[in-house]
Amino acid sequence: MIIDCHTHWGIAWQERDRGDPARWMAIADQHGITKAFLYPHAGIVRSDSCAVDNDTVAAVAASAPDRLIPVATAWPQMKEQGLEEVRRAVEVLGARALKFHPWLQGFSLADPYLGRICGLAAELRVPIFFHDGTPCYCLPEQIAGLARRFQATCFVLAHAGLVWNWRSAIEAARRSNVWLCLCGPPQRALEVICQRADPDRILWGSDFGFGFADSIGYWLSVFRAARIPDTMKEKILGVNPLHLLQSAL
């Protein structure tokens, strides 16, 4: 089983395929992807696209309910409306997780309404995926700071620190409510992460869908070549993502 914990229903895909995931799924199928967490894209670029994109992602996921896990976003800058969108996305649309990209969305992790969203996520029992590895709003240590403040909330570093901040991601994952998604660090970093972080809180992802480029094959090749015990690889690809959903719910 391979569960890709970092994919997007990309703007380009929506413009071309109008909510039909057949061609998106065909690429996932080529690589044996069993399930995928499907994040928004338009909704993390424009606040006025947020609700519509959450609707779109939910509808796309509903067309393959055994394969696609809908993930929603919101904008803390929209204050009460942002909180309402989180509640609507989870309770009405069935989103199983939240995704924030503070760099693209342009808010600080110190935003008071983001804090309220973190509290609401705990109440709704959904994990929060954060883009990470990028200053000045998305560093692993900043997300670890949120994890300290909101200990009942489950946080996922959706890039495990990317290329230059994966060491800080390992430190962030010392918090028991912080998970790491292997999606961006180089191969040797993946190996070190798997040696040092809690193996029960490591996921894998490809970032597929942001554009049309097929990133799944490359990242699977990197992961498969990594010197990580096969049993741990199986956990990361198939077991841990299900536990993430179960532990949050």
Next chain:
Amino acid sequence: MLVTIDCYCAVGNDREYDFSADDLIRALDRAGVNRAVITPVDRYMVVDNCEGNKFILESAQRHPDRLIPSCSINPWFGKRGEQELRRAATEGARLLVLHPFIQGYQANDDLAWPLIEIAAEERLPVYIHTGPPGNASPWQVIDLAEQYPTADFIMGHCGATDFWNDAALAALSCENVYVEPSLARPFKFAAHMQALGPAKGVMGSFAPINDLAVEWTEMRKLLPPGDWSDFYGPNLLRLLAKRGPL
């Protein structure tokens, strides 16, 4: 026969790997790659430059047909560093590696200018690790390249990850700037090469941080060697051979 050269492979014992010249030769053979430029590990780029450069030169001397030595100098060593760069070039180094993030300055900082001047005189291309915000962005490399038009610059990692949008436009703005894909990932780098054309790229894997065979295999899928042969070796060979035949 197509010459293939990997532009960036670290050899030695660092915090999290121990990758010998023999390990690299085996990796090159597995990937069907003729030669590689070998570079000091992080620690030797930050401190003990002379020790690291000697290790690289000695490692390359044991495999002269396969391994091409580079050197690295931390600009903070000032005059001592400049002397070390001259020494390394005289001993056979063919490339200067700068890593502003771990060496502790900004890529376009005047701290590094004396080294660039020497590299230009000695006809050593300059490889700059780019990507870490603040320290090494693609446009900082362009600042240097405009100031030193007789030097050749290799934009390591294409600004990955945060500055990948800048890499192609920046590289297009200066004739003496080339892009290297390690950490930028083939599925994104291929689009850069489509925009830049085959003359502007040099293939590098950043082994052993990345798996050399995976990087070459995945890149060949997207940029077939039949169409992009210069990218896989001749472009880099042309830069390295400015100092003399290899």
